[in-house]
Amino acid sequence: MRFDNLYSHDFARLAVGLPLCRVADPAFNAEQTISLLTQAAADDVAVMAFPELGLSAYSCDDLFHQRALLDGCEAALAAVLAASAALPTVAVVGMPLRVEQRLFNCAVVLQRGRILGVVPKTFLPSYGEFYEARQFSSGEEATVATVSLLGQQVPFGSRQIFTAEDLPLLRLHVEICEDVWTPIPPSSFAALAGATVLVNLSASNVVIGKAGYRRQLVSQQSARCLAAYVYSSAGAGESTTDLAWDGQALICENGELLVESERFQRRSQLVTADVDLERLARERMRQTSFGQSVRLHAAQLAAFRHVDFRLALDRDKPLALRRRVERFPYVPADPGRRDERCQEVYNIQVQGLTQRLASSGIHKLVVGVSGGLDSTQALLVAARAMDALGLPRTNIIGVTMPGFATGERTREQARRLMAAVGCEAREIDIRPSCTQMLKNIGHPHSDAKPVYDVTFENVQAGERTSHLFRLANLEGGMVLGTGDLSELALGWCTYGVGDHMSHYNVNASVPKTLIQHLVRWVAERGLLGAGTDTQVLLDILDTEISPELVPGSLQSTQATVGAYALQDFNLFSTLRYGYAPAKIAFLAQHAWHDTYALAEIKRVLRIFVQRFFKGSQFKRSCVPNAPKVGSGGSLSPRGDWRAPSDSEAAVWLADLDRIPDEHA
Structure with a gap:
């Protein structure tokens, strides 16, 4: 299996075919069906759904009781079956079928010349414009479990799950139109029985507002079932004696609409989407309530048959x-949603901090202000918290603490930021105390012969933290x-100092890429207040991310740990979905192919794997309290992430090495 093949990573390409139809003309309808099925197979589609009663047309009414039409439908099915003989795509076609002197509205599942099963419709609408109970019987009234169809003995019934032996996470269940409009659709039980792809063959005439309702219905059913949901409906060619038809096709995955057809088209349509089966399986494993539901409905689930x-x-x-993969999974690409996300994040951070201040009875905050990104966000949250509590912003003591390598740019930005926020601003030169500390511990550094090692760096970080805590003691x-979250994930923080330890941390579950947008959002909207220096926020955003601990050259954080754009992508994929590194690289290549070569993606991912899975957990095991911001997860040992501090990274590195050299 190739690394660059979507099926190698547990994706499945699903499709809906909306053929032109003629009422009561099965031969024509079969031709249109075969044409779309052939196109889908050439496009590597795994499963394809067609409309309800598509071989006859839905709007035949009492013509369904005419033998000529029913015989014609079986002949049409035979033609489709023959055409499928050399095709790997599983097709689900709709037709009326006689079984035991009754007529059923059925979905026929077929592939490679084999009928895998026949699924009858369970719920028959007989209200408003619908009169299905006049012509059809419910699948619940069936008295047989198999039928003879076109010379094959075929499973018959609504409780069937079709499983791909060579793609085990692809487990297919079929229901028909009205079935999903009921309080507890058959697909709900099928999902609990293991089905990951739920197919609905529908006709569904159109009236004002119905398209939006269908969209909500299908999306929510996919979300409740933690499944993909493939929905087809009748379009051009159905009778318009009393009704109209829009041909709406939908493919959803866990509540997200992946693709929708163009409605009201007088042509056949084929729409496809690539569904992440592993994501669905992962969500079911993660959400323990799904397993509890399986236990509660064990009796109903035992009735399902499995067809391989x-x-x-x-x-x-x-x-x-063939799927949109967000480059920045923590940051919505749509500007409107991004603004909404920024507002929500601030509200969560501010709510967490105001509650902590109120419950502790403390009315002052001490913030180390470096002139960099993270401390800027913390100071902005602190200012909004004071506003929410009706306290003056001067209750915030902002402290900038220049060290041996502090640049004039960041030092000036810290001053400007504190002035813009309106907090009390202080400046403490930590170089004298750091020099004394280096002497006290016997460090060989001197002005004549500098030694810039990790001790030299961490003495500065430690002195800053010591000053902040003692100042907090002094000021109450x-x-x-x-x-932030990205630094915690990579272990890019010094144990026990300011970027790791505090009384409360508002940024601990906010990744670096999102913090950048949060700061920009405040700047672009002038939320610091009229007449303030909003430009300082933009200047901070344009500043190279650096710890500024070694004199003489700019220390680039991203040159050491990799681009945060990629590392946040790696973090989200690991923390939220538990993907293995090879799949993360596959997705990152799809999202970032025009910016980063696969070799660079793999290099940065290796850094992530080594730092995240081995050597950094001990820092995450003792972080201060912080509000969880997003469903992308946090690394709090009291919340989302519990892991041993002495684990190995070998299995993740081995999976990363699955990427062949020729692709990197």
């Missing part, structure tokens, strides 16, 4: 992912932490 098939798709060729205040 093989896709035998070509995995030895490149097959690119609380030290506000500044370290």
Whole structure:
């Protein structure tokens, strides 16, 4: 299996075919169906759904009881079945079927000339414009479990799950139209029984507002079931004697709409989407309430039959992912959603901090202000918290503490920022105390012969933290932490000092890429207040991220730990979905191919794996309290992430090495 083939990473390409139809013309409808099925197979589609009663057309009414039409539908099915003989794609087609002197509205699941099963519709609408109970029987009234169809003995019933032996996470269940409109759809039980892809063959005429309702219905069913949901509906060619048809096709994944057809088209349509089966399986494993529901409904789930098939798709060729993968998973690409996200994050951070101040009875905050990104965000949150509590911003003591390598730019930015916020501003030169500390511990550094090692760096970080805590003691205040989620993930923080330890940290679950947007959001909207120096925020955003601890040259953090854009992508994929490194690299290449070569993606991911899984957990095991901000997770040992401090990274590194050299 190739690394650059989507099926190698547990994706499945799903499709909906909306063929032109003619009412009561099965031969024509079969031709249109075969044409779309052939196109889908050429496009490496695994599963394809067609509309309800598509071989006959839905709007036949009492013509469904005519033998000629029913015989024609079976002949049409035979044609589709024959055409499928050499195709790996599983097709789900709709037709009326006679079983035991009754007529059922059915979905026929077929592949490679084999009928895998027949699923009858369970719930028959007989209200408003619908009269299905006049022509059809419910699948619950069936008295047989198998039927003879086109010379094959075929499973018959609504409780079937079709599983791909060579893609085990692809487990298919089929329901028909009205089934999903009921309080407890059959697909809900199917999902609990293991189905990951839920298919609905629908006709569904259109009236004002119905398209939006369908969209909500399908999206929510996919979310509740932690599944993909494939929905087809009838379009051009259905009878318009009393109704109209829009041909709406939808593919959703866990509440997210992946693709939708163009409605009201007088042409056949084929829409596809690549569904992440592993994501669905991961969510079911993570959400323990899903497993509890399985236990509660064990009796109903035992009735499901499992039918196996093989896709035998070509995995030895490149097959690119056809799906939007967000470059910045923590930051919405849509400007409107991004603004909403920024507002929500600030509200969460401010609510957490105001509650801590109120419950502790402390009314002062001490913040170390470096002129860099993280301390800027912490200071902005502190200012909003004071506003919310009706306290003056002068209750915030901002302290900038220049050291041996502090640049004039960041030093001036710290001063400007504190003035813009309106907090009390102090400046403490830590160089004398650091020099004394280096002497006290016998460090060989001297002006004549400088030694810039990790001790030299951490003495400065430690002195800053010591000053902040002692100042908080003196002023009766609380030290506000500044370290962010990205730094915690990479272990890019000094144990026990300001970017790691504080009385309370508002940034601990906010990644670096999101902090950048939060600061920009305040700057662009002038939220610091009229007449203030908003430009300072933009200047801070344009400043190279650096610890500024070694004189003589600029220390670039991203040159050491990798680009934060990639590392936050790696973190989200690891923390939220538990993906293995090879899949993360596959997704990152899809998202970032025009910016980073795969070799660079792999290099940065290796840094992440080594730092995240080995050597940094001991720092995360003792972080201060902080509010969780997003569903992307936090690294609090009291919340989302519990892990041993002495684990190994070998299995993750081995998976990363699955990427062949020729691709990197």
